[in-house]
Amino acid sequence: MRPVALAAALLLATVAAAASGQPRSPAAHYAVAGSIAGPDGGWDLLAVDAGARRLYIARTANVMAVDLRHNDRVDALGTVQRGHAVVPIPGTGRVLVTSGTDNRARIYDGRTGHLAADVEVGHDPDGAIWDARLHAVLVVNAEGGSVSVVDPVRGRVIRTIALAPGLELATLDENGLLYINNEDENVVHVADPATGRVLAAIPLTGCEHPTGLGYDRIGHRLISACGNGKAAVTDVVTRRVVQLIDIGQGPDGLVVDAARGLAFVPCGRDGELDVIPLRGAGPLAVADRVRTEVGARTIALDPVTGNLYLPAARFGPQPAGGGRRPMIPGSFHILVVAPERHR
Numbered sequence: 001m002r003p004v005a006l007a008a009a010l011l012l013a014t015v016a017a018a019a020s021g022q023p024r025s026p027a028a029h030y031a032v033a034g035s036i037a038g039p040d041g042g043w044d045l046l047a048v049d050a051g052a053r054r055l056y057i058a059r060t061a062n063v064m065a066v067d068l069r070h071n072d073r074v075d076a077l078g079t080v081q082r083g084h085a086v087v088p089i090p091g092t093g094r095v096l097v098t099s100g101t102d103n104r105a106r107i108y109d110g111r112t113g114h115l116a117a118d119v120e121v122g123h124d125p126d127g128a129i130w131d132a133r134l135h136a137v138l139v140v141n142a143e144g145g146s147v148s149v150v151d152p153v154r155g156r157v158i159r160t161i162a163l164a165p166g167l168e169l170a171t172l173d174e175n176g177l178l179y180i181n182n183e184d185e186n187v188v189h190v191a192d193p194a195t196g197r198v199l200a201a202i203p204l205t206g207c208e209h210p211t212g213l214g215y216d217r218i219g220h221r222l223i224s225a226c227g228n229g230k231a232a233v234t235d236v237v238t239r240r241v242v243q244l245i246d247i248g249q250g251p252d253g254l255v256v257d258a259a260r261g262l263a264f265v266p267c268g269r270d271g272e273l274d275v276i277p278l279r280g281a282g283p284l285a286v287a288d289r290v291r292t293e294v295g296a297r298t299i300a301l302d303p304v305t306g307n308l309y310l311p312a313a314r315f316g317p318q319p320a321g322g323g324r325r326p327m328i329p330g331s332f333h334i335l336v337v338a339p340e341r342h343r
Contacts (some may be wrong), residue, residue: 006044007121008249025036029288030275030288030290030308030337030340031272031337032292032336032337033307033336033338034336035067035335036071036074036148036333037333038057038064038066038074038311038332038333039059039074039332039335040313040327040330040332041061041297041327041332042060042082042300043057043058043059043060043147044058044059044085045057045127045169045253046082046086046188046298046299046300047086047087047088048088048302048309049090049110050302050303051090052088052110053067053068053152053236053302054068054088054307056088056095056110058084058097059076059083060080060084061079061096062076062077062078062080063076063077063078063080063083063086064076065076066334075111077095077110078097078108078113078115079251080097080098080100080101080104081100081104082097082099082100082107083098084098084125084126084128085097085098085125085128086098087129089107089130089137089152090130090262092152093094093109093110094107094108094109094110094116095108096139097121098225099125100125100126100225103120103121103122103123103124104119104120104121104123104125105150106118106119107119116155117156118155119155119157121139121141121148121157122139122144122147122148122160122242123142123143123144124142124143124144125139125140125141125142125144125148126139126140126142126167126168127167127168127169128170129170129171129172130170131149131193132176132181133172133176134176134193134194135151135152135153136144136149136150136151136152136158136193137149137152138150138170138172138178140169141167142166142168143165143166144168145163145165145166146160146162146167146199147161147163147167147170147178147180147191147193148160149161149165149193152317159193159196161178161196162198163180163182163191163198164182164185165184166182166185167181167182167183167189168183168210168211168213169213169341170213171215171253172215173217176193176194176200177190177191177192177236178190178191178192178333179213179215179222180213181204181211181212181213181224182201182210183227186203186207186208186209187201187202188201188202188204188210188222188234190202191294200226200239202234202236202239203240204232204234205241206226206230206232206241207232207241208226209226209227209228209229209231210224210226210227210232211224211225211226211251212251212253212266212299213225213252213253213254214254214256216258216263216278218258218278218279219278220237221233221237221242223236223254223256223263223276224254225247225251225253225265226247227249227250229246229247229249230244230245230246230247231247231251231263231265231274232245233245243283243284245285246284246286247267247274248265248267248270248274249267249269249270250269250297250322251265251267251268252268252297253265253266253297253298253301254266255299255300256278257301257306259306260306260339261277261279262275262276262277263275264276264299264301264308266292266296266297266298266310267297268294268295268296268298271293271295271311272289272292273289273292273296273299274286274288274289274290275287281302290337292310292312292335293335294312295312295313295315296312296313296335298310305338307337307338308334308337309334309335309336310334310335311332312332313328313331313332313333315327315328315331316328334343
């Protein structure tokens, strides 16, 4: 994460003044319940196919697949060049993975690794999400500043929506509107993927370099994980930030568990998972900080069990000449964080 500024004093005063009413009920306790080993190498975003009971992780050169029934079978699927996001396509057993360096979105059979389609998208495809209304995958082209609406059956782009460079993660609301964080401009872009219509962006006042993004359908609000130790809560009706929540440093993901009324922010620099209850009166706040590991910055939710999955690894000292710290061989693994009743 880049250096960040403090939030605007005026907004903080407004948030403090709003902190009245009854406190929220504390969240159920979560803790690390185990881990799943995997091959060394880089990683980024991950997703659970709840129906197939499979976990998929976008790796540097392929997709890693884990059988969640046993948590012990690990497969490598396909080939990519700097994989960023993987999206299970419901009812098909297939997954779409974004290949960042060569500007492709590839669709593979989730069990055999057979290549079903190879789609050219925009520059630097990063995040991607499933749009159930359109039966399409929305691929976010980070540096290209656009969204490619991909038909996974025909294997082609059916629409491109131009926004702005610096795009990060995305979410959808109950009306099918698409929201995407822009970490360069500190705004949330809004568009209708069904028509390609672009609405005015929403400023993220007090939020610097937003990455992870989730939507709370009950509260009609977005939650953006920010690089300055804040989570920005945005009311989508009034189109403004209504609260800033103190979180840890180094988030690169966020997930909302709608069934349990919780939001989770993996703060990789601090090695913690922040748990935010969404139901009840009063302002939102972190109710639990689960100790994970430094570097555990992305996250996936299993909606069936409530378990959360966070990839991590151990790293050696920084080289004398600078650059990235080397990964310690054999150290890559996926942390399994579970609610108390599932441990």
